Structures are given as C-alpha cells and as structure tokens.
Amino acid sequence: MLVTLNVVALVQEDATADQLTEALARVQGIHLGIRHVATGERPRNQLASDEQPDIILLELGGNEAEDLHEVEQILHQTGGRVVVFVICGQSDSFTVRRMLGLGVRRVYARPLEVQGLVLDVIECMSEKRSRVQRARSHKGALTAFVNAKGGSGATTLATNVACTLAARHKHKVALIDLDVQFGAAALGLDLRVGSDITNALFQPERIDPLFLQALMIEHASGLHVLPAPGDLTEVDTIRPGATSALLQAALDLYEVVIVDVPRLFVPWTLEALRMAHPVLLVSQKSLVTIRDTKLLLERLPLNGVPREQIEVVNNRAQSRIASLDIQAMKRTLKLECIHRITNDYATAVAAQDRGVPVDQVNRRSAMTQDIERLAAYLHSSLSGEQVRSPGLWDRLFRRRA
Template identity: 30%
Template sequence: MSDAAYKDEMDAEAPPVATEDPAPPPRAGADETRGAQPANDQNASEGGLAPVMKPVPRITIHAFCEFPESGSTIQRAGEDRRLAKAHLTVHMGGVAAAVEQYQTASTPNLIIVETSASGNELFSQLGALAEVCDAGTKVIVVGHLNDVSLYREMIRQGVNEYLVAPLKPLAVIEAVSRLYIDPDAPPIGRTIAFMGAKGGVGSSTLAHNIGWSISTSFNEDVVIADLDLPFGTAGLDFNQDPAQGIADALTAPERLDDVLLDRLLVKCTDRLSLFAAPAVLDREYEVDTESCESVIEIVRAGVPCVIVDLPHIWSPWTKKALLAADEVVITAMPDLASLRNTKNLVDLIRQARPNDTPPRIVLNQVGVPKRPEIPAKDFAEAIGMDPALVIPFNPGLFGAAANNGQMLEELEPKGKTSDNLRDLAQMLCGREANAGKARKSFSLKKLFSRKA
C-alpha cells in the first residue's frame, strides 16, 4: 500500500472539517481556529472499527457543564486510553462558572464549556469568557443547536470547536485529538494485539498468520512485533534467524529511529517485516512499560498495521500493551481454564476500553478426538459474546507449517482454514481482499440503454 493511499485512507476516518474558516480576529485565548462541523457524526465509529488516533499529549482540560449527562460523558471520555496522558476535571455551572473561576486563576490548555443559550446571549457569554482566557488556551463549546450558521459565527469569534449535545465520549475524544495532533503529521498504523487465554493455545501462530494474510491479501505493509523475548516463535515460523531484534530496541528506546529500526527489522516479504525476539536464555529480560509503549509507537508511525504478539504473562507492560492496542484478539481452547481466563480478560477490556471495539475471540483446536470440550455455544454464552472464529483441530496442517517455517496459506491457499483466517484479517483491518473479487461497476450507459 503506497504512503499516499495509506494517508488518504486514514484521513477518511476523520469527521469533516470546515473549509471556509476565516482567520479569527485577535483575542485572548483560542489562538488556533479549527473545528468539525456540528453535524451528528458522533456515532460514526460505533459498531465498526475503532478510529486510529494518536494519544493526546500531557495537557490540562477543564470542563464546565450545564447538565449532569454532559459532565458524565466528558468524564468517561477522559478515562479513555487516548486521553490517558491528559488531566481532566469536570465542573458544573456552564460558562458562568468558568468565567468566575478564571477571574482569579490562570486558564488551562483547553476549556470545554456547555451552554444552552443562543443568539446574542450566547456570544455575550463567550465574550465574557474570552476576557479571562490566557493566550494559547483553546475553547470547545458544547451547544444544543445544530446550526451551521451558528457554527461558522463561533469559528469567526475564535472558538476552536463546536459540538452538539447530546455528546458521545468518542466525539469528545476526536475533538480534543484534532486540536492537539498536527494535521500534517503522517498517520499512525493500527495496532492489533494477540494474547492467549493460556499457554499453548496457538495465539502466536494465529498472530503470525493474520499478519501474513493482511500483507498478502490486502497489500498492506505489516510489522510483526514478537514480545515473548525468551521463547518467541516468530523467527521459527518465518524461517528467520536474525542477529538483532526487538530486545535491542527495548533496552535503549531513546536510540530507536528510522535508521536503526530498518536495521533491526527482518524483511520477510516486500510488505511483511519481523521484529523478532532473541529467544535465548543467556540473560534475563526486564521490560519497562514506557519503553515498550515507546517502541510500539515508533513502529506504528511507519506502517499501516502492527501485529503485537504478547506472551502469556501478566505484568504492567503486557497489560498496558494489551489495553493500548486498537484491536485485541484473544485465542482460547474449549476448556475450563481458557473459559475462565477469557472471561476475565473480556471483562477487564470492556471495562477499561468502553469506547473501543470489543475484543475478538478465537476458539482454536476445536474437536480434538476423545478430549472433553466445552461446546462453542456454551463458551460464547459464558463470556457474553460469540467467537469471531472457530478453528477446527488440524494437527497435520499446523504441524507441517510450523516445521517448515511456512504460513498456513502457503501450504493450503484454498483451504477452509486459510479462508477463515482471511475473513478474520479483513475484520481486523476493515479492508476487502484485492484478489479474486471483481467489483461491479455502475454504468449510466447501461441504465439508459434499458430505457431505450
């Protein structure tokens, strides 16, 4: 996938922005004019893929609401992973409370104010707020009128963003992100984290094959990051033996740049690269949470898709990497231990990521002869969601692929397992396969010829 096409696709996920905003007159506060149209686009990401947005930097946000519902929504937005670094406080009282507070205190980086006023009263309130705002403070107004002319006038007055109530947490997150993320900065890639409900369920095998499928079936550049440092199998699965890898980056993340990254990555195909684990036991590995986060952020800045292969351990850095991913895939087997652990993981992820797509559950090695199993239907009922994929037990195919250092699609490109993996890959990256699927074209000529 070309860089231009990648950027176009990422830009398409953002809501429309106003294109006729004249430069605002000099005033205190809200020094950069930029905002989304006050249309009801707040549910655009619900029910589909979670939007890929860079985390908002360490800023201070004060919100002043008139209605408890708005305050609760903004508070939930502040708990989202993308606003984790920001410090948010919510107050009641609307614009009047904000004006009163900042008469004796300096203003934060961002003020969110809710108002039900309109017309001259509304702009009188905003004028009073402007009088007490420090230079550089940005302002988001939450109103109750979906009026384009009102929106344009607010932008002329220097308001940075206008949102229409009732709010959704994701709309607040996107609005804040647009104000603090450079629009000319390159897009970031989608991160997909894979974790097994227990050891030996095939999570790494699934992660590697999904990465391969995304790179081959959807023509996307993919990096697979193997974070199981002592026992990682990515090198084996791709028949690679790199001298350097992800451990070198984790030990000195401040040195990681594009040049060093290219040297540490192993190129498996034109579109698939491997950030391999050392998989040796001659030293102990202490992974720092911030180092892991930094390395993943640097990698995702250069490719559309990063597969994060997490080991089955529970530590601060694995938890952080799991919850920070754009998509989460949990691989389980149809047994009691997997059921318990899957339910615990699902409950944690749902609680910590209320504005994101729920985790995808893959039930692997189903139908082992003479082994008592929990039926897939009962498994789904217990965890409260259906598996995204159920993979039948096929030791011949999986064993041959592992021993040969090949992917499943290489051995059996037209098999049911390969088809299912491509379907899951499409679900995770939201793209259609580029091979074997001709699109129907719409022709005005054909339409008119029918009437002739």
Template identity: 25%
Template structure:
C-alpha cells in the same frame, strides 16, 4: 507506511532548534526523522532520509538558508520545504517563497500554527488535514492460556496482511522468554527487540527497518531477545517508545503477547487498537477468558477493544458447545478458526506460512476471513453486542465474583 509526516529540521541556533524539536515530538501525527545544526550537511540528510517535510530556519544566515531552500526544492521534489524566521520583512518572505518554500512560519511559532501548516501539507499528500488518513492499526494477540495458537495466528495474519501491497506490516514477538515467531517464519534474525530497546534514542525509521527481519511475504519481524538476561532491559516504558516508532513506520503492527500479562504485555494491550483474545472451547480456557475480561473492566476503554476468537473449533472430543460458551461469556464470538492440527504442524515445522504451505485449506480461508474482518472488509461485525443481562452469568462463572 502509515500516514505520519516524516520531518527533518535544520537550525544552527540551539535554542530555536530545541524549541521546534520539542514541539514536533509532541505531535502524534509527525515523526522527527532527523535534526541538524549545520546548513551544509542538510542536503545529505534529506538525500539519505527522504522526509516528507524539511524545515529550514533562516535567521543564522539568510542568504545561505535561502540558497539551501532553492537547492532542495530542485533536488528533493518529494520533500516539502517549510521556512521559518523571526523576521516578518515582506522582501524576505517573498524571496523565500520564490526560492521554493511551501510555507513561511514566523518564529516563535505556536503549536497551532505549526500543526496547521503541517495539516495543509498532509492534506495535499494524503488527502487528510491531520496526517492520519490511515493511522497504524495495532493488533495485540493474547491467549486465554498457553498453546491456544496466538503465535500461529500472529504470524499467519501478518503474512496475509503483508501480501497486500497496500499494507506495510510488522510483527513484534513479545513472548520475551519463549517466543518462537522466528521459527514459524524460518528466520535467523540479526537483531532482536533487546537491540532496538538499547538503541531507541538513536534510531530513526530507516535504521529501525534495517533492524527488522523481512520475510518473503513482506512481513517484518522484530523477535524476542536471544538471551534470557536481555529481557530485563525491556520495560513497559521502553516498549511504548518502540511501539511509537513502529506505528510511525508501518500501516499494521501485530503484537504476539506472552501469557503472563506482565506490565510489558499490558502496555502493548493499552497501545493496541484491537485486542484478539484467543481461546478454545474447554473449561480452563473459558474460565480464564472470564477472569481476564473481569480484569479488563478496570482499564477504561479496554473491554470495547477485545474480540474473542475461538481456535480449533470442531475438535470432536472434550469441547463445550459454542452456544453454551456464548451463554457463559455473555458476549458473541468474533471469529472461529477450524481445527486442522496436521496442517498447522506442517506449517510450523517447515517455517512456511499458511498462504504458501496450504493456500486452499479451510484454516487458511478462515485466517483470510479474519484478516478481512479486522480491516472492515466483510460487512462489519454481525454478532450482537454483549448482553448486560448476561453479565451476572459470566461473573458467577468466576469463584468469589458473585459475592462481591
């Protein structure tokens, strides 16, 4: 899990409950797991969802609310209880704190006061005051053309990251028409991205995980829709909601993009913290890399997130040299993945990841190195930053760019 505080709220008063809900939903470092309008149901909700924080308002019935706080503080020791009331009576505050509440908030609470209280909880739980000690790393994997190995990279990076018990990893297959991440994992999913989108307003973290398919490596998969007509329900806006929920649920989210660079793909790219652009050392691929990088210039901050990864390096015939490719692109290559066609075909056809099928193969080690580099475990990026003097070179590579 990423360090997002999961919160459950109980308040029989509709107006203050909606106010608190709106405030919590506007915070990036929290996830509203559940809200409840009845004190008597809240213990069951806490038991079922096990949130990090339970918020109990007192004003509808002070005695019942304080009894609830006392019960939860004894029965749900992993859930921090915050109490809230319009009253500033010292006796009520003392009773509430003695019953087990960690903090007492005065209603109407300001966003700053609520954030400060949650920050203190986060600092104790995660060692950080903002709930973001380990935010979710979103890695979007794009291709310069079809068939360059984006799905292979997505699946195998996901399995490698998931093999570390400190990580929780999800893979989202965004090739809505022809995605085959489920084939690579030999999985038969019960639910797809279309199902999650249709039920996004009712989903919480627990239901989301039940909608995903878990692989033996620990990787969770959310596959593309089964029927082509189901892709129409997936929009850039609905995808942003899905990504938000996945970010609150996992430490790493890998997104296997389609090759259409549709509004849905671009929404995923903009939400990503890293974008891996897969290419090969041939003219069509490098030409497309130039075209894409020129388009990415139009979106603020996007180019700095993009890393170029060369797949099938060492292919004997028809490849442009790496040196020439760097000169053409005007920037360094982030990683090289060696050509190992036979192993990759076996992996795909058997539905078994590289770390299981061929743990000692060179391609597997290269994938491990890439995963380590993405996690900052390989001493940082050693390649030089893009050379501005080379910018004109790669722009000239694209017809018409030199004239503009």
C-alpha cells in the same frame, strides 16, 4: 472494528424484560444487563454509585412527579455521560418535554415499539465507534494477539494474519514478537535472527523509525518482522515506556502493526495491550481456557485495557477434544460475537515444521480460509472497505461463531 455497548435495563415488568432481551440479543456487540425494580423501589438503587454503562433503559411506573425526580437523580448520578432512554405509560407531552429537557435521549411509550429502540441503540453504537476511532492518535493500526491460556495458538495466528495482510492485502505490515523469552515468530517463518527486539527494548532512548527499520527482517511475503531472541533473556530490567516507544515508532513507519504479546501481564506488556485496537484474545472451547478468558475479560479493563478493545478468537474450533460448544462459550463469556479459526492440526504442524505460512501447505484448508477472513476483517477496519456485501438485516445482526 468491534465495539461493545454496555446496556443496563432497569425494568418493572417481565414483558418489558422479555422484549428487550429478544430484540437486543440480535444486535452485534451488545452486552445487556436486566435488573428488575420492585414496586416502591427506586430504580437508581440498582446502580452502583460509580457505575457508568453506555446506555440506561429506564422503565418508569406512572407517577409523573416521582418519575421526573428519578430521571433527574439518575442523570445527575451518571454525570451526563450515559445515554438514558425512558420507557413509560402514556405520559402527557409536558412530562415528555421535561424529561427530554433534563437530558433523556428518547421516551418510548408502552407497548414498546421495539424496532425504533433497536435503531436508536445501533445509532449509539455508531457514535461510540466514532469516539473510539477519534481517540486513536497513532497513524497506523495496531493489533495484539495474546493467549488466554498457554499454547492456545496466538503466535500461529499473529504470524499468518500478518503474512496475509502483507501478501494479499498489500499493506506495509510489521510483526513484532514481544514474547522476549519464548518468541517463535521468526522460527515459524524460517527467518535467520540477527538483531532482535531486545536491541530496542533495552535501549529505548535510541528508538526511532530509522533505528527500528534497521532491526527488521523482511520475509518473502513482504512482511517485516522484529523477532524475539529466543532465549531466557532477563525481562525485569525492561523500563516503563520502552514498549510504547517501540510501538509508536512502528506505527509511524507501517500501516499495520501486529504484536504477539506473551501471557505475562506486567507494565511493559500492558503498554502494548493498552495501545492495541483490537486485542485478540485467543481462546479454545475447553473449560480451563474459557475460565481464563473470562478472567482476562474482567481484569484487563481494570489494568487500563478498555473492554471494547478486546475481542475473542475461538481457535481450533470443531476440535474433537473441545469440551464445550460455541453457544455455551458465548453464554459463559457473555459475548454475541466470537471469531472462529477451524481446527486443522496437520496443516498447522506442517507449516511450523517447514517454516512457511499455512496457505503454502494447504490453500483449501478451512483453517487457512478462516485466517484469511480474520485478516480481511482487520483490513476492512483499516481501509473502510466491506469484506462482503450482505443485506441490511445481515449487516446489522450477523454473528461470528
């Protein structure tokens, strides 16, 4: 499970900013914001009154009375819900104890000992991951796929990842096609549709695990699919709570639930995104798609989808029509880690036309292998198993392109 840690550094010296940027850029999941504090300016003025980052790195100037007051004010302003690290010159032990007594997590002396800071930040990352896991009250694991731009490939990825989790990792998996009007999951697996998702969404009072199980279609891989009707069914009458009731019943019945969510952000689709962990936002390396990806990364948290639950998938990587490289994509989206699915148009189209998973068309395709890696990543998040056994440094700082 990928968790993002939002770190705000209030620094006075350029050297400190450079050290922090270089050290924390290597830690997976860190979003670092550097804010320079001018001489005589109060660092807390650089924070919005309602701002709640995960960590504040506060560099102090050396006036102990003013520094203690500033620390106290920042801790008060953030309500004790933010981890505060302090960087300062050589302070006496009494001042350091006062800061720690006020609630500062750790005080670092200049010159900054970077390795210790990195380990402390990684510990904060682990603490946040544990909090997020404890907050998940449902029994199964719910992953949502949604296109950042229409046609980015979310349905193909959702379908194939779900098949891989069922066939290769032997999970009890449900694929729910929430794209009521244009869903194509059943078509992509050559399944004959009888009952469909509207039987549940339009009768939420009937939803329970037994009712849901009766609506499912079983695929040869062992995957259970709740298809969309594949017509222009009216969606305005879907009641609030219908989606969450459906997904909760699925989580009671299955180990893993994969949801293909339409690019339609209304109450009944947002219910699915709020419950999902992770939300896999399927993007591509084109300017328009990345613009929409950035917009969703900014706006979905305002609609109740926590930022740490959203991850980005760079689909059709290495396509000849890509207008940006992966580093430009990461810089624009302010992400260190992006999942990659290699472009293989011929295999994807052949699989869709035949109604089979991509591994039945070309087992050795780079796209097939990337899909299997994405499935293994979700499997490891659920089971706690490592996908591979890298060295310590690689585990701490590995990147996905």
